[in-house]
Amino acid sequence: LMVGCSSGGNTSAPAAGEGGSGQAASTDGQEIQAKIGVVGFLSGSGAAYGEAQKAGLELALGELNEANKGKLKIELKFEDSAGEKEGAINAVNKLINQDNVVAIIGPTLSGEMFAAGPVANEAETPIFGISNTSEGINDIGEYVFRNSLPESIAIPTAMKAAVEKNGLKKVALIHASNDDFSVNGYKVMKATAEKLGLEITSEATFANGDVDFSAQLTKLKQTNPDALLVSALYKEGSMVVKKARELGFTGTILGGNGFNNPKVFEIAGPAAEGLIVATPFSPEKKDDKVQAFVKAFEAKYNKKPDQFAAQAYDSLYIMSQSLLAAGKADREELRGQLAQLKDFTGVSGKLSFDEKRNPIGDAVVVVAKEGKFVPFE
Ligand code: 1QQ
Incomplete structure (x- = not known):
């Protein structure tokens, strides 16, 4: 089985499941050694997403290796995809074939997962998205998981709240047309607007990397919308x-x-x-688990965690729980345990999967106020 040939290949690597270092199976009371790969948007225009994810994962790693001493030791191997599909494919190939990881966390963008997820799936290696919110992620295959709340849940929650509280009737839409996540978010926004009976006054697009949006916004503003719906990554x-x-x-x-x-x-x-945005996580939430996480995160990094750090943090707890249940660092056993996950409560809320391994959870609506997001109420 040759997958993801675009990486230049790695034909001499051990086949999945044959017990290389990352998959060292433990038996009777031995500490399980599990090497997990991480593919993150660690450099470039969306590097703050990857940095938040790395921070959340490293915080969880320290806590888990301490708590599971003698039972399970996790090692993380980070790869930077720079937010590029090609970068994600190369990273996944390397982690699977060279580093022989038991599973992969990431990649950051939905577009990257659409490109690299099939490579992991073909190699029968669990791949776990922590920020992929597009429709169709789980359709890639049965080795593909995610704990990130889909935009199809988050956006309608935010739009309903905004319509109710701000009395919106007419909306204009703008999105990045060359990014899978932004295109998916736009489709959800448009479908939700239609469902809520809102009038769409105008639509516009741009491309990631653009810096001048005057022409599009001037045109949209002229149509007098009550609201502007923006589907984009943070920079643009x-x-x-x-x-x-x-x-x-x-x-x-x-x-x-x-x-x-x-x-x-x-x-x-x-x-x-x-x-206004919807998120599964707010550091302001009055919940013991959330506040303990926020405190530990602040102590380590001197800032508050965002949604991306929280979902990353939760993902390693899910991996740890599933590896312990599997009793060994084995891709197939781990996949089976992940698929069985029911009612996990993490810092980003309660999580369970539907029959297609799609996460089910709640979104909270937040609004930007004086430099931070606070509950929209
Ligand atoms: C996706 C997203 C992005 C915002 C991740 C950074 O949700 O690509 O699905």
Whole structure:
């Protein structure tokens, strides 16, 4: 089985399940040694997503290796995909064939998972998305999992709340047309607008990497919408928000889950005020588990965790629990345990999977206020 040939291949690697170092099976009371690969957007325009994920994973790693001493030792192997499909494919191939990992966490973007997920699936290696929110992720195959709440749940929750509280009737849409996540978010926004009986006054697109959005936003503003619905990653999304305010748009701005990172406040500045998004995680949540996590995260990194750190943190707890239940670091056994996961409660809420391994969970709606997201109520 030769998969993902675009990486240049790695034909001499041991086949999956034959017990290389990352899969060292433990028997009777021996400490299980599990090497897990991580593919993250660690450099480039979305590096803050990857950094948050790495921070969440490393915090969980320290806690878990301490708590599971003598039973399970996890080692993480990080690879930077730079947010590129090709980078994600290469990283997945390397982790599976060279590092012989038992499973992979990531990659960060839905588009990367659409490209690299099939490679892991073909190699019968569990791959676990922690921020892939597009429709269709789980359709890649039965080795593909995710704990990230789909936009199909998050966006309608935010839009309903905004319609109720801000009395929206007319909306304009803008999205990045060359990013799978942004395109999916846009489709959800449009379908939800139609379902809620909102009038769509105009639509516009841009490409990731663009820096000038004046033409599109001028056109959208002329149609007098009550709200601007933005489906984008944080860099372009924040610049769109900033420009819209500069052009004098005073209505509601609502975005997808790409906005759930503090970089939004850095890039958009005061223009972020009032921005509405849905997220499965809020560091403000009055919950013991959440507050213990926030405290530990702040002690280690001197800042509050975002959604991406929280979902990353939860994913390693899920891996750990599933590896312990499997009793060995084996790809097939781990897949079986992950598929059976029921009612896991993490810092990003309660999680269970439907029959297609899609996560079921709740979103909370938050609004940007004075440099942070607070509950929208
Ligand atoms: C996806 C996302 C992005 C916002 C991850 C950073 O949700 O690509 O699915």
